[in-house]
Amino acid sequence: MQFQITPTTLEGVVIVDSPVVVDERGFFMETYHQSKFADLGLPTNFMQDNHSRSKYGVLRGLHYQDERAPMAKLIRCTFGRIFDVAVDLRAGSPTFARWVGVELAADNFRQLLVPAGFGHGFVVLSEVAEVQYRCTNVYAPSTEGAVRWNDPEIGIEWPISDPTLSARDQLAATLAEYRQKPAFIYPR
Secondary structure (H helix, E strand, C coil): CCCCCEECCCCCCCCEEEEEEECCCCEEEEECCCCHHHHHHCCCCCEEEEEEEEEEEECEEEEEEEECCCCCCEEEEEEEEEEEEEEECCCCCCCCCCCCEEEECCCEEEEEEEEEEEEEEEEECCCCEEEEEEEECCCHHHEEEEECCCCCCCCCCCCCCCEEEHHHCCCCCCHHHHHHHHCCCCCC
16 A cells, blocks of 8 residues: 655645545545655654544634744545645745645545645535644644735635634734745745
8 A cells, every 4th residue: 555645836745645445344544654654755753643623614724833843734634525725935935925725525535745834724615524634843832823814915716705714813914924024934
């Protein structure tokens, strides 16, 4: 059983298709394997797992942890469907402020690897969705930041126009504000 890696238009952001065996009983899938990930050049230094449950239309993001505690994330949807997004926040990068989005669903078994230096967010497309993140660093509140989900300069084509947001995400920085003091500089 091998992992299949599909590069996106953003350096380091990859879609990970996991080996899955489906039969009349259900399915079995391998979501992470240290040596196989290392052979593919993917992170293997995961330190924390997170699990969220959200209702239809909830949008979480675009979040990051700055260079004091940078965090890559391996994201998968284990129940329902989400539209998952990564945005390049590395000032000076040739792809700065560009984004990629992919549907992750319990029934497509896909994962998205979002490297440190990128903002991450998702919106729930099903009645309910559960999302699991494998992270390369631990949560450090003093290093977290967010960029506004609907900043027109980024131009993410979200499939939902009026999402439910946390107070924090409603007050997230615009890209212009982020540029004044970027959390990441390219190359790093």
